[in-house]
Amino acid sequence: MSGHPTRRQLVTALTGALAAVATGGVAHAAPAASEPLAGGTVATLEAFADTMVPGEKRYASDRAVAGAAPGAGAVQAGAIALLRLPDLGLGPLLPELALLLNTRATAYALSKGRVLLPTQPPFVALDFADRTELATTLLRPTGADQRIWILLALFSAAAFDTAAQLHTVEAVKERHPGLAWLRFPSPDADGLWRFPQYSYGRRLAREHPRTTTGGSPA
Amino acid sequence: MSVTERTDVLVVGSGFGGSIPAYHLAAGGARVVVLERGPHLGSQDFAHDLRMGSYTRTVDLVEGDGITVVAGNCVGGSSVVYFAASLRAPGFVFDRQGSLGHRLWPSSLTRASLDPWYDRVEETLPVSLPRWDQVPYPGGLFAAACTRAGRTCNPVPVAVDLDRCTNCNWMLNGCHFDAKRSMLLNYLPAATAAGAEIRALHEAQTIAPATTPGYRYRVAYTVLDGDDYRVPVGAGTIEAKVLVLAGGALGTPVLLQRSAALLGGVPSAVGRYFSGNGDRVSIADVDESKVRELLGLQRAPGVAYEGFPVGKPIGSMSFDRLDPQDPEFTRFSLQQIYFPGITNILAQATDRPDSSWFGVAKKDLRSRWRSWLSVLAMTEDDNEGVFGPPPATGSFTRVASSVGLSTLRHRPTAHTLRGWAAADAEARAVLERDGLARVRPWSETVGSLTAHPLASCRMGDDPATSALDDHNELRGHPGLFVTDAAAVPTSLCVNPSLTVAALAERACPHIVDRAAEAGVAVRYGAPAPDGATSGRRGVLGQAR
Numbered sequence: 038m039s040g041h042p043t044r045r046q047l048v049t050a051l052t053g054a055l056a057a058v059a060t061g062g063v064a065h066a067a068p069a070a071s072e073p074l075a076g077g078t079v080a081t082l083e084a085f086a087d088t089m090v091p092g093e094k095r096y097a098s099d100r101a102v103a104g105a106a107p108g109a110g111a112v113q114a115g116a117i118a119l120l121r122l123p124d125l126g127l128g129p130l131l132p133e134l135a136l137l138l139n140t141r142a143t144a145y146a147l148s149k150g151r152v153l154l155p156t157q158p159p160f161v162a163l164d165f166a167d168r169t170e171l172a173t174t175l176l177r178p179t180g181a182d183q184r185i186w187i188l189l190a191l192f193s194a195a196a197f198d199t200a201a202q203l204h205t206v207e208a209v210k211e212r213h214p215g216l217a218w219l220r221f222p223s224p225d226a227d228g229l230w231r232f233p234q235y236s237y238g239r240r241l242a243r244e245h246p247r248t249t250t251g252g253s254p255a
Numbered sequence: 256m257s258v259t260e261r262t263d264v265l266v267v268g269s270g271f272g273g274s275i276p277a278y279h280l281a282a283g284g285a286r287v288v289v290l291e292r293g294p295h296l297g298s299q300d301f302a303h304d305l306r307m308g309s310y311t312r313t314v315d316l317v318e319g320d321g322i323t324v325v326a327g328n329c330v331g332g333s334s335v336v337y338f339a340a341s342l343r344a345p346g347f348v349f350d351r352q353g354s355l356g357h358r359l360w361p362s363s364l365t366r367a368s369l370d371p372w373y374d375r376v377e378e379t380l381p382v383s384l385p386r387w388d389q390v391p392y393p394g395g396l397f398a399a400a401c402t403r404a405g406r407t408c409n410p411v412p413v414a415v416d417l418d419r420c421t422n423c424n425w426m427l428n429g430c431h432f433d434a435k436r437s438m439l440l441n442y443l444p445a446a447t448a449a450g451a452e453i454r455a456l457h458e459a460q461t462i463a464p465a466t467t468p469g470y471r472y473r474v475a476y477t478v479l480d481g482d483d484y485r486v487p488v489g490a491g492t493i494e495a496k497v498l499v500l501a502g503g504a505l506g507t508p509v510l511l512q513r514s515a516a517l518l519g520g521v522p523s524a525v526g527r528y529f530s531g532n533g534d535r536v537s538i539a540d541v542d543e544s545k546v547r548e549l550l551g552l553q554r555a556p557g558v559a560y561e562g563f564p565v566g567k568p569i570g571s572m573s574f575d576r577l578d579p580q581d582p583e584f585t586r587f588s589l590q591q592i593y594f595p596g597i598t599n600i601l602a603q604a605t606d607r608p609d610s611s612w613f614g615v616a617k618k619d620l621r622s623r624w625r626s627w628l629s630v631l632a633m634t635e636d637d638n639e640g641v642f643g644p645p646p647a648t649g650s651f652t653r654v655a656s657s658v659g660l661s662t663l664r665h666r667p668t669a670h671t672l673r674g675w676a677a678a679d680a681e682a683r684a685v686l687e688r689d690g691l692a693r694v695r696p697w698s699e700t701v702g703s704l705t706a707h708p709l710a711s712c713r714m715g716d717d718p719a720t721s722a723l724d725d726h727n728e729l730r731g732h733p734g735l736f737v738t739d740a741a742a743v744p745t746s747l748c749v750n751p752s753l754t755v756a757a758l759a760e761r762a763c764p765h766i767v768d769r770a771a772e773a774g775v776a777v778r779y780g781a782p783a784p785d786g787a788t789s790g791r792r793g794v795l796g797q798a799r
Binding site for chain 2: 088089090106122172184187191194195200203204205218220221228229230233234237239241243246247248252
């Protein structure tokens with residue numbers, strides 16, 4: 038009707054985005070994804086990603102990243118780049134998603150008597166403790182839109198834990214902050230992982246007495 | 256106007272349950288067609304890559320209500336993406352009664368009667384038992400912790416060529432080195448060599464009676480776009496004298512539900528009694544200094560462990576809680592296992608379940624990722640999963656290439672929760688002793704998660720609570736067999752693949768008999784795909 042995606046469309050698109058692209062078949066979405074997002078949308082989604090995997094501020098006046106934890110967080114790890122991955126085709130839905138989050142943030146602020154700075158999107162205007170409390174409510178199994186927020190959480194975490202918007206070989210080479218935080222191992226020169234040293238090399242337990250010669254339980 | 260094709264035997268699905276009948280029927284002389292909804296890929300396609308669009312081509316994440324299921328979606332099915340642990344189910348499993356008060360498995364099926372079929376599968380894959388010096392660091396650490404806690408621990412038999420394996424830990428992506436013995440390396444090439452035709456990106460949609468005299472079933476399928484599995488690019492029908500369903504425990508019941516009216520009804524157990532194999536995963540945050548002090552382990556100068564991402568995903572496991580004398584719903588195995596980073600989100604850093612899995616404390620937990628150890632308990636669950644009405648097409652509503660929404664609803668019963676609690680307590684008893692680690696289960700914010708879907712169209716003797724007879728034939732529908740994980744009656748307390756495969760091997764002589772009755776010139780008795788014959792010798796007495 039209005040051209041705005043419905044909540045159901047949001048759920049479907051977000052769920053789908055996880056699949057991420059079996060192939061290059063959705064590459065036709067690339068031009069749309071390169072269009073700029075409004076600053077408020079980006080800041081709102083960044084603030085949510087930062088609530089999931091918090092990091093240090095990128096610059097002194099950074100509002101979206103709350104600076105709640107040392108080191109880079111999901112934002113620096115590329116959460117917005119993942120959400121905007123051309124293959125996902127999610128770009129057009131992101132403003133509506135940020136709007137929904139800000140609606141929730143406004144309601145939360147009213148219920149808690151918080152006064153929000155009008156210069157920031159409402160979710161960004163919340164401090165880290167409030168963002169965390171609101172996110173906790175949204176992500177509960179009883180939350181009305183839980184699936185949306187779970188998926189947004191999943192993308193935030195996937196950007197940090199797996200650099201899912203990048204080929205892993207490149208991500209490791211470029212010292213992707215999430216993989217570096219995990220101390221993810223490096224591949225061989227051919228881009229494949231191998232561990233020639235992988236075992237303590239000795240018996241460390243007594244086998245169960247009721248084990249078959251093939252190694253199964255009796 | 257479309258032309259209906261005909262074949263002797265049609266197989267739906269190409270994982271363990273489909274590849275094995277396809278091989279035996281084709282090798283015995285039948286014309287065999289295999290419909291597989293996923294793509295046909297090989298080792299050169301299996302990259303070491305976590306980018307969206309790599310492994311997501313072949314792995315489905317299916318969200319139900321209260322449960323999420325991981326399953327394969329490619330030629331070779333879950334055998335391509337599995338972790339290759341290949342264990343026989345303990346004997347007591349076959350005597351389980353669940354909540355029904357009677358034996359759930361067919362009376363003809365015991366561990367002893369299945370052993371010759373396990374032998375056949377182990378010979379064919381084949382399965383290897385690693386030596387202790389072939390068990391990777393996480394498996395060694397778990398073993399040492401078991402020893403210190405007064406437990407036993409075993410190396411896990413795996414369908415892996417241990418000499419070829421590089422211990423890269425990328426099994427979920429498919430094996431780039433052809434070391435993991437998926438169906439792509441044994442049954443499927445042998446089936447193809449014997450004349451079976453494997454059609455990738457073909458998704459069966461309905462089953463109806465055939466209209467051609469001499470043929471029993473007519474299957475309608477769609478052809479899927481390899482770049483976007485949601486998009487159909489063709490359709491067709493094919494008639495067969497014998498139909499074998501092996502589309503997995505999330506696929507087979509849904510296909511039958513959708514076909515129920517066309518078939519004049521299906522047994523009431525179709526789409527009920529789903530089991531997630533009682534899977535329960537916990538993450539241990541291991542104290543490196545304690546590994547050195549308490550266990551005396553050191554992998555390199557100054558490094559005690561830090562080995563979470565190294566090796567094969569499954570290395571060792573404890574059988575201590577598989578005592579047949581213990582009551583049902585308290586028995587389980589505890590297995591060391593590795594899951595890729597996409598699951599890191601599920602690890603809990605605090606004891607506040609609503610917020611334990613994100614935020615500051617969770618990021619701090621991630622900084623010790625290399626010191627994590629994860630363990631999988633495979634418990635006795637209560638077969639409590641139930642499928643709702645089927646979607647218009649497919650096994651679930653595919654919202655994108657690797658994500659689906661299923662009608663499967665799962666609410667763990669008190670029995671299942673009892674098993675999980677016992678498993679949690681044991682994991683803590685082994686790993687938290689003297690402060691070695693801090694152990695917490697995966698977050699249950701989105702319900703439970705299983706990589707072992709079972710039992711949604713199960714075998715049994717009781718028509719009220721089982722859909723298949725003891726030869727895997729659907730009750731009331733002669734010549735229609737189910738040979739995948741859906742047929743397994745209960746959770747197994749071990750990884751299911753070897754049992755799924757053994758049951759499929761066991762069904763083959765009966766499928767051959769039905770085909771022969773329908774006039775197909777086919778015999779049972781092919782050797783293993785590589786020509787080995789000792790497994791065949793072991794079963795020929797049973798098969799006839």
